[in-house]
Amino acid sequence: MSTEALxxxxxxxxxxxxxxxxxxxxxxLEDCVSEEFYEKEREHVFKKTWLYMGRVERVPRSGSxxxxxxxxxxxxxxxxxxxxxVIRAFHNICPHRGNxxxxxxxxxxxxxxxxxxxxxxxxxxxxxxxxSLHSATREDLLLDFDADSCRVPAIQCEVxxxxxxxxxxxxNTESVRDFLGDLGKGLEGYPFEGPHQVYxxxxxxxxxxxxxxDGFAESYHGPYLHASSFGNLTAEAxxxxxxxxxxxxxxxxxxxGSHRMFSFAGEPSQRTPYSKPxxxxxxASAAGPWTKxxxxxxxxxxxxxxxxxxxxxxxxxFPNFVLIFGASGFTVHTHWPTxxxxxxxxxxxxxxxxxxxxxxxxxxxxxxxxxxxxxxxxSPSEGLQAMLNSGALTHFTMNDEEILLRHLHKVVGDYVxxxxxxxxxx
Amino acid sequence: xxxxxxxxxxxxxxxxxxxxxxxxHERYLKRVNSSMDEIQAFYDEVFPQAxxxxxxxxxxxxxxxxxxxxxxxxxxxxxxxxxxxxxxxxKQPRVKHSARTILTRVS
Numbered sequence: 001m002s003t004e005a006l007x008x009x010x011x012x013x014x015x016x017x018x019x020x021x022x023x024x025x026x027x028x029l030e031d032c033v034s035e036e037f038y039e040k041e042r043e044h045v046f047k048k049t050w051l052y053m054g055r056v057e058r059v060p061r062s063g064s065x066x067x068x069x070x071x072x073x074x075x076x077x078x079x080x081x082x083x084x085x086v087i088r089a090f091h092n093i094c095p096h097r098g099n100x101x102x103x104x105x106x107x108x109x110x111x112x113x114x115x116x117x118x119x120x121x122x123x124x125x126x127x128x129x130x131x132s133l134h135s136a137t138r139e140d141l142l143l144d145f146d147a148d149s150c151r152v153p154a155i156q157c158e159v160x161x162x163x164x165x166x167x168x169x170x171x172n173t174e175s176v177r178d179f180l181g182d183l184g185k186g187l188e189g190y191p192f193e194g195p196h197q198v199y200x201x202x203x204x205x206x207x208x209x210x211x212x213x214d215g216f217a218e219s220y221h222g223p224y225l226h227a228s229s230f231g232n233l234t235a236e237a238x239x240x241x242x243x244x245x246x247x248x249x250x251x252x253x254x255x256x257g258s259h260r261m262f263s264f265a266g267e268p269s270q271r272t273p274y275s276k277p278x279x280x281x282x283x284a285s286a287a288g289p290w291t292k293x294x295x296x297x298x299x300x301x302x303x304x305x306x307x308x309x310x311x312x313x314x315x316x317x318f319p320n321f322v323l324i325f326g327a328s329g330f331t332v333h334t335h336w337p338t339x340x341x342x343x344x345x346x347x348x349x350x351x352x353x354x355x356x357x358x359x360x361x362x363x364x365x366x367x368x369x370x371x372x373x374x375x376x377x378x379s380p381s382e383g384l385q386a387m388l389n390s391g392a393l394t395h396f397t398m399n400d401e402e403i404l405l406r407h408l409h410k411v412v413g414d415y416v417x418x419x420x421x422x423x424x425x426x
Numbered sequence: 427x428x429x430x431x432x433x434x435x436x437x438x439x440x441x442x443x444x445x446x447x448x449x450x451h452e453r454y455l456k457r458v459n460s461s462m463d464e465i466q467a468f469y470d471e472v473f474p475q476a477x478x479x480x481x482x483x484x485x486x487x488x489x490x491x492x493x494x495x496x497x498x499x500x501x502x503x504x505x506x507x508x509x510x511x512x513x514x515x516x517k518q519p520r521v522k523h524s525a526r527t528i529l530t531r532v533s
Contacts, residue, residue, distance in 0.1 A: 198533065199450075199531070199533070200531070200532035200533045201529040201530060201531050201532060202529065202530050202532055203527060203528070203529045203530060205527070228515065228516075228522060229515060276510070276511075276514045276515070277473065277510075277514060278473075278476075278506070278507065278510035278511075278514060281473075281476045281477050281480060282480070282507065346532075347529070354488060355488055356484055356488050357480075357483045357484050357486060357488055357492075357500065358480055358483075358484040359488075360488065361480060361483075361500075361503055361504070361507065364450075364504055364507045365507045365510070368507055368508055368510075368511065369511060371529050372511050372515075372516075372521045374529060375520075375521040375524040375527060375528065375529065376521055376522070376523065376524065378524060378527045379523055379524050379525040379527055380523065382525075382527075
């Protein structure tokens with residue numbers, strides 16, 4: 001992402017004017033309520049695009065593996081590092097009789113661990129870490145058996161900057177790096193590699209996955225929905241309530257291909273007259289530690305316009321992989337549909353490893369505070385979904401700060417339309 | 427369970443069995459399953475000593491395991507952090523307008 005290529009806010013004052021193809025009218029909300037659309041979305045979006053599974057630190061050595069339960073795609077995925085150090089992905093199934101291979105007590109709970117071979121406990125067949133057959137049991141019983149074709153079914157798997165992705169479309173020809181495009185390239189060189197202090201959380205929410213992605217695609221709702229946590233507490237915030245808002249308005253935004261990003265200032269991570277008592281003790285707040293560590297030069301995608309009052313960059317990679325950068329490190333949000341009106345939200349915070357107990361306590365406060373703020377979004381999103389289901393409304397009204405939402409819904413619609421068209425032509 | 431705290435903080439020892447919780451998910455459950463009176467009482471006792479406790483713990487090397495009494499003190503501070511927003515912000519154990527939803531801490 002070179003500086004010359006950056007889109008600036010049009011003189012009209014509306015970002016939307018820089019993206020005329022996006023339109024500016026009401027946006028259909030059918031993609032959040034229709035079961036028929038959901039089926040098409042699974043088929044044409046989630047079964048055809050690169051999906052984030054986890055970071056490479058989860059498979060540090062040969063034989064290290066973890067599974068991801070993708071029930072909405074009717075599969076379970078094994079991610080494993082081979083003896084040749086290559087990270088591969090497989091459907092979690094034994095090619096002998098179809099037994100689910102890696103699980104512990106409950107076949108629908110994810111597992112992780114390390115093993116020299118993939119072992120099927122149904123009949124004791126073993127597979128190498130590259131999916132090829134190591135040994136069947138009772139070879140004397142085999143009939144017309146072709147050992148070479150007896151492989152754990154592979155899934156396309158690639159790593160970008162330490163993020164492991166899979167693509168369930170066997171005909172896919174686009175690398176994950178090309179798929180992530182210019183926005184991804186602008187982040188290359190960020191200190192993604194570990195060690196990290198990782199905090200992981202998840203919740204199943206009764207709303208369509210896009211509703212919750214949308215909640216993180218604009219900070220315009222901050223002063224209102226989050227009025228009592230941070231949005232409307234300070235004199236400066238109150239002053240900006242119905243005007244251009246220096247905390248929440250996008251400092252910069254960009255829509256590129258299927259992906260999008262925006263930067264905003266947020267609340268400063270420093271002592272203010274409004275700091276809460278616990279923040280003053282721990283010297284940290286939701287935006288991170290008050291003592292800043294210089295992490296060296298950052299790639300062009302971090303604070304692209306080098307704004308002075310800059311807090312966060314939020315990247316929404318299609319379809320459901322969100323990367324948020326702030327003073328503490330980076331955070332991943334992933335949104336997994338479980339149905340047309342429900343999804344699992346996962347968040348992984350990759351913070352800089354604390355060097356002192358005080359730094360660790362400060363991170364605990366940041367994490368606790370951020371999660372409480374996320375919970376401020378959760379139930380309202382569920383109420384919203386329930387009302388969309390009423391059918392009382394057919395379209396969203398989206399303003400200029402909601403341009404990223406407009407883009408997501410358009411891209412999803414375009415994928416579904418293109419997929420249906422290709423199917424009809426076959 | 428050893429319920430001791432470093433001598434400077436011995437007045438807080440009666441809080442250790444209920445509130446010195448190392449596991450983040452257990453800690454959050456403790457918050458949402460406590461009454462506001464219980465949370466406020468815990469906060470009122472620990473908060474005045476928090477700054478001193480942070481300084482005390484911070485003298486220990488982060489890369490080494492803490493002695494048990496210091497770990498208990500640290501776990502009380504973790505719980506103080508977990509409940510602090512209930513006291514300082516929401517005035518109730520759960521986040522305002524969050525119904526029954528919580529985020530489950532996976533690790």
